[in-house]
Structures are given as structure tokens and as C-alpha cells.
Amino acid sequence: MAVLLLAEITDGALNMDATSKAATAAKQLGDVTVLCAGAQAADGAAQAATIDGVSKVLVAEDASLGHRLAEPTAALIVSLAGEYSHIVAPSTTDAKNILPRVAALLDVMVLSDVTAVVDADTFERPIYAGNAIQTVKSADATKVMTIRTSTFEAAGQGGSAPVETISAAENPGLSEWVEDKVAESDRPELTSAKVVVSGGRGVGSEDDFKIIEGLADKLGAAVGASRAAVDSGYAPNDWQVGQTGKVVAPDLYIAVGISGAIQHLAGMKDSKVIVAINKDEEAPIFQVADYGLVGDLFTLVPELTEKL
Amino acid sequence: MKVLVPVKRVIDYNVKVRVKADGSGVDLANVKMSMNPFDEIAVEEAIRLKEKGVVTEVVAVSIGVKQAQETLRTALAMGADRAILIVAADDVHTDIEPLAVAKLLKGVIDAEEPGMVLCGKQAIDNDMNATGQMLGALTGWAQATFASDVAVDGDHATVTREVDGGLQTIKVKLPAIISVDLRLNEPRYASLPNIMKAKKKPLDEKTPADYGVDVSPRLSVVKTSEPAARAAGVKVGSVDELMAKLKDEAGVI
Missing domain, CATH: 3.40.50.1220 (TPP-binding domain)
Structure with missing residues (x-):
């Protein structure tokens, strides 16, 4: 089984906490390749390469990938999807924006907010605001899912996976970034x-x-x-x-x-x-x-x- | 411009959810059902765009059991112009998956050719947060999810999105799929005269076969269980007692 993990990269920086927690879930499924996409993603890719259990890092740098717009990032993932049994990402707003689009392009269902991996096809996820936990088995060829990071421990960092540069997919040009309003804070995330x-x-x-x-x-x-x-x-x-x-x-x-x-x-x-x-x-x-x-x-x- | 608004009939957000004893799902028999709260916000936004003269017609669509026509009547009473019900299930416990819903909505879009779809960002029952994005994929349209502000300007919409770090503003080409978040607006209550009027508004009934869509699920439910309950805690009488407990008993400060 080969797993593609979409790293959480914002403005060139890797969110190590979210990505390494999702890596813990991904490792239970197979051999993990991390995808780092952004206008700048090389530094993030170098960091992602240190996550324990990661066997390869793919880095795609292109202006179209800069603000995590759903359409170009989804197109990139779909262009790589053929080699993977699972496509996973931490349940951030970025991944929740992108992965369902990927799933529909592949004609498969998405599994949102997975809290436990039972086996390669079977997962637990909360429904009804967490008032019930559902165990579901997917019949799809490719499993596309977001991982609820609060339920997985972060994978350690001691690895040194090879980093390979890949090109972005063609930008469908449907949307453009205008601005981000991000509160600056010294407090922890x-x-x-x-x-x-x-x-x-x-x-x-x-x-x-x-x-x-x-x-x-x-x-x-x-x-x-x-x-x-x-x-x-x-x-x-x-x-x-x-x-x-x-x-x-x-x-x-x-x-x-x-x-x-x-x-x-x-x-x-x-x-x-x-x-x-x-x-x-x-x-x-x-x-x-x-x-x-x-x-x-x-x-x-x-x-x-x-x-x- | 015509706007399509998908609405889902879900358990009312105030109702306490009970897992069925046989683990097959959540008990929805004789439970109060309402329009998914996020979808209400989408309906409200569509009506406001019509009131501003940006939108000419608001079409509400629901996919599910026959009783979802009540949900559509609510949308009509709020101000939607007409409704389409796609009866895709007989049992209220059958949840049509977002992928199948998106395929059916794609069929409706092909027939209706709207300039925009406004939908809720997630349904409070399956908490999938997927239908809008999937519909974006199937139509090849732009998507702007988790919207807290929507401004239409000619052939574009400028949408402010609620994201993890704060707010992001993007510009999308129309037609587009816009999924709405909580802060976009406060939905109106339907007035009694409007509720009466809504009964006479057109409501077309369709089936998945009309759109050539197979709604069989890709995910099978192995079991549904109650989450682990937290053990009841204690009440403390003062700040000092609280600090002592956190230090000595819990060891977290």
C-alpha cells in the first residue's frame, strides 16, 4: 500500500504538528510519500523529510499553488493519484477545502475527520457533532481522507527521506487570491x-x-x-x-x-x-x-x- | 442570475442524539427534523442577493426522503421561488452520500443552468463537509468554501473565507460553488403569510433515475457507537481548592 500525505504548508512554512500527526495515521496504512505544494515549499519539504516513517517527499513549487486555492492543488494531487491507495491530509480548513474536490475528481467518496484506522479500508469517524462514532468500510479503489489530528500523537523527527522535485499541474485558472487577514500572535497555536x-x-x-x-x-x-x-x-x-x-x-x-x-x-x-x-x-x-x-x-x- | 440552493433535512440541532441499540445508526424515528442550519444561511444569502437585484431566481433543491418537501417548503417560505425534490430514499435512516448528492446536483445544474450554487459548508448529521467541493469538481467550476462574506461583481464573486489562520479573501469566476459558514448572515424567520404563500409555490418531484445517477453508497456502515463518556467530575469551592487539585491531583499546572 502506498499513501500520499498532503503536508500542511502555509506561506512556505510547514505545519509540523498537523502534518506529523497525520503521518502517524498514514503510517498505519503503508509506505508514506509526503507532498509539499506551494509557491515556496522547499524548506517545508526539507523539514517534512525528517518525519519518522516518511519514505519520500515530493515538492511542487509554483505560483498557482501559493495560497492553497482548491482547484490547482486538487489538480496536482489528481495527477499523482494513480500510484497511491490512500490520499490523506490533516483535517485543516485547507485540506477540507481541497480533498473532497480530489475525491470527486477520482469518483470516490471522501472520509472526513478520521479518528481511527481500523484496517486499510475501515475507519472510525465522528458524526452528529461527536455524539456518535461511526465505523465505515470504503469500497472505493482510492481512499481519500482527512485525519482529525487531535486523536493522533505526532510522529517523531529523526528521518531523512529523499526529496524529489515535481512540476505543478496546469492551473485551471478559476480563482485568484486577494488577501489573507491573519492575526499575529505570540500565543501557541x-x-x-x-x-x-x-x-x-x-x-x-x-x-x-x-x-x-x-x-x-x-x-x-x-x-x-x-x-x-x-x-x-x-x-x-x-x-x-x-x-x-x-x-x-x-x-x-x-x-x-x-x-x-x-x-x-x-x-x-x-x-x-x-x-x-x-x-x-x-x-x-x-x-x-x-x-x-x-x-x-x-x-x-x-x-x-x-x-x- | 439564477441561484441554486441545496437544502438537507436533518435532525434538529437542539435534539439529543441517540445511537440505536443495534449499532446500525442514530435513531431518527419520531425525532424533530429541521433544515440543516448551514443551509438556512445559504437560503438567506440567496434571498438577500435577490433583494439586492443581483439574483433573479432562487431554486431550492433537496435530496432524500419524501418528507424533505417540508424542508423545501421552509425554504420557499423564507423566499425561494421554486423547489425541486429528488426522492432518493424511502427510509429516513438512509443518508445519501455527498458524492451521490453532488452527482444529482450536477444533473440539476445541467438542466437549470444557474450562475451560482450557494450551499451549507456541512450537514450537522454526517459532518462530512464535502458536497460543495465535490460539486465544484464535477462541474469544473471554481469553489469558495466556508464563506463569511459574498460580493457579486459582474462575472466574478469576491468571497471572504473562514480559515484556520483567520480570514482569506479570494475572487472566483462565475459560475461558482460557494459554501457558507456561520457568520455570513442570520437567517430570517418565515412569516405566517409567507408560509401560506409557500404552499402554492411550485415544487417538482424527481428521482435519481431522471438524472441517470446511481446513489448506492460507497461507504458501508460497520457499526455506530456511543462515544466514550467522561466520568463525572467534582465541584470545587474556591480558586485555591481548584489550584490545589490542578497541581496535586491532575498535575497539569
Whole structure:
């Protein structure tokens, strides 16, 4: 079995955490070739070559691949697909954009957010916001799937796979990049952070979200938010944790002013230790929390920040 | 410009999901069903584009069991002009896979020739997040997924997308497939007069055979199980007690 793993490359940089976690799943399926595509991807490819268990790295550099537009990247993957039994990628927004397009071009189904590999054809994935886990067996010749990174450990780095340069496929020229609005932050990335502090509707305003950020910075944590907080404009969209946002599984997850709708729980309930701070003692978040603290977050969170 | 909006009938997002005892799936018998929330946002966006004069006609399409006509009536009551129901299943527990749905929608597109498809980014039942992208592949059109802003300008649309790092804006050639995210708009509630009017709007019924599409699944469900439950935790009385627990018991700070 040969597996093609699409590396997560943004503006030339490899996302090692997401890519090496997906590599762990890929290794269970066969011999892993990593594809690094971008306007610049050579540095990322050199790093990807160190991931344990990777046998080859393909690097495609072309302006059309620069912003991970779905059409040119999908065309590139399809041009390589014939040699592989599985095409996999970490479940990032980029891969979720690209891989279903690849699958349909190959006339196969896609498997989204795979959480476990049972065998070469059989996989587990969450449905209904993680309220059920489905085991599905694919009858397709090529399995195309995204890997939920929060459920796989990262593969180590000690390898030195050969890197081979390949050319991009023809750009269908259907879309063009205009701009990225990326928040600069010194905090760890949400999906790979060891500690996450999240705020919900109870925080009340964008200004008051600073107390969440203060606690996060004291803990060296990433900041998350519930959908309600994002919808209300308290926090940016890329902080959203949940069914349709990011899925996280840190060592410590602190939920502040979050009631615990199932859509939010879907994104954090695999965290190792969950702390909930909420004034409503009936809030559903307390049913999944290891430690619950009932009270006013505006006094408790600053007190915790100060005492840490 | 005509816009096509696919809508899916799914379990209402407030309903507690129960896995069937035999492990064959999730119990959907006698459960409240509604329009997939992301699809409601797509319908709303299509109607707003019509109100702005950019779009001339909004056609809603649903694929599934016969009861999905209720979902289409909801779309019509919100303001869609007409609807197409493709009856592809008899049992509410049969989920038509995104690949088959995309093939059927491709058939509808060939017949209707819309300038744009607006769809939800994912259905809250199978959480696949795939139909829009697959339809992009089958039509050879551009795709702009996870949209939080859509502006149509002549033969292009400028779409802002919610991505992992923040927001990305791209320009796509029309016709295109646009899948919508949560922050695009807040869907309206249908008024009673509009609900009454919707009953008289045209709703065509079709079958997969009309489009020559085989909807048999590529994935077979081996089993469906409940996720592992978390053990109930404890309530602590103070910040000091919490810190002691996190330090000594959990060892995470």
C-alpha cells in the first residue's frame, strides 16, 4: 500500500504538528510519500523529510499553488493519484477545502475527520457533532481522507527521506487570491497547545475577553472561544472551538462562561483535564468538567490569574 | 442570475442524539427534523442577493426522503421561488452520500443552468463537509468554501473565507460553488403569510433515475457507537481548592 500525505504548508512554512500527526495515521496504512505544494515549499519539504516513517517527499513549487486555492492543488494531487491507495491530509480548513474536490475528481467518496484506522479500508469517524462514532468500510479503489489530528500523537523527527522535485499541474485558472487577514500572535497555536483557555457568551464583551487572554498568557496557553462568543463579536472566528470550528485535545482546557452546548463539547471533550468556571451551576459544561467552579467569572478568573 | 440552493433535512440541532441499540445508526424515528442550519444561511444569502437585484431566481433543491418537501417548503417560505425534490430514499435512516448528492446536483445544474450554487459548508448529521467541493469538481467550476462574506461583481464573486489562520479573501469566476459558514448572515424567520404563500409555490418531484445517477453508497456502515463518556467530575469551592487539585491531583499546572 502506498499513501500520499498532503503536508500542511502555509506561506512556505510547514505545519509540523498537523502534518506529523497525520503521518502517524498514514503510517498505519503503508509506505508514506509526503507532498509539499506551494509557491515556496522547499524548506517545508526539507523539514517534512525528517518525519519518522516518511519514505519520500515530493515538492511542487509554483505560483498557482501559493495560497492553497482548491482547484490547482486538487489538480496536482489528481495527477499523482494513480500510484497511491490512500490520499490523506490533516483535517485543516485547507485540506477540507481541497480533498473532497480530489475525491470527486477520482469518483470516490471522501472520509472526513478520521479518528481511527481500523484496517486499510475501515475507519472510525465522528458524526452528529461527536455524539456518535461511526465505523465505515470504503469500497472505493482510492481512499481519500482527512485525519482529525487531535486523536493522533505526532510522529517523531529523526528521518531523512529523499526529496524529489515535481512540476505543478496546469492551473485551471478559476480563482485568484486577494488577501489573507491573519492575526499575529505570540500565543501557541490553538490545535497544538498544551493548555487552552476559552471564553463564552458569559464573558459579555470583546473588552472583557481580555481577562480570558490574561489567564491564557499567565499559563502560556492558547485562547479559544465558543460559537456564541464569536457570533457576538467578542472573539475572532479562528478562535472558535466546536463542531464547525477547531477540535482541540490539550492537557488542560479551561472553559470560562461557556454553557456547554453539544456543538462546543464536540470540539473539546477529548481534553485530558477540563475545568469549567460558570455562574450557572446547572450548565451542561459541568457534566464533562473534571473540576467545576461555580461563581462570577469576573472575580474568579482575575483571582486565578493572580495566584498562578 | 439564477441561484441554486441545496437544502438537507436533518435532525434538529437542539435534539439529543441517540445511537440505536443495534449499532446500525442514530435513531431518527419520531425525532424533530429541521433544515440543516448551514443551509438556512445559504437560503438567506440567496434571498438577500435577490433583494439586492443581483439574483433573479432562487431554486431550492433537496435530496432524500419524501418528507424533505417540508424542508423545501421552509425554504420557499423564507423566499425561494421554486423547489425541486429528488426522492432518493424511502427510509429516513438512509443518508445519501455527498458524492451521490453532488452527482444529482450536477444533473440539476445541467438542466437549470444557474450562475451560482450557494450551499451549507456541512450537514450537522454526517459532518462530512464535502458536497460543495465535490460539486465544484464535477462541474469544473471554481469553489469558495466556508464563506463569511459574498460580493457579486459582474462575472466574478469576491468571497471572504473562514480559515484556520483567520480570514482569506479570494475572487472566483462565475459560475461558482460557494459554501457558507456561520457568520455570513442570520437567517430570517418565515412569516405566517409567507408560509401560506409557500404552499402554492411550485415544487417538482424527481428521482435519481431522471438524472441517470446511481446513489448506492460507497461507504458501508460497520457499526455506530456511543462515544466514550467522561466520568463525572467534582465541584470545587474556591480558586485555591481548584489550584490545589490542578497541581496535586491532575498535575497539569
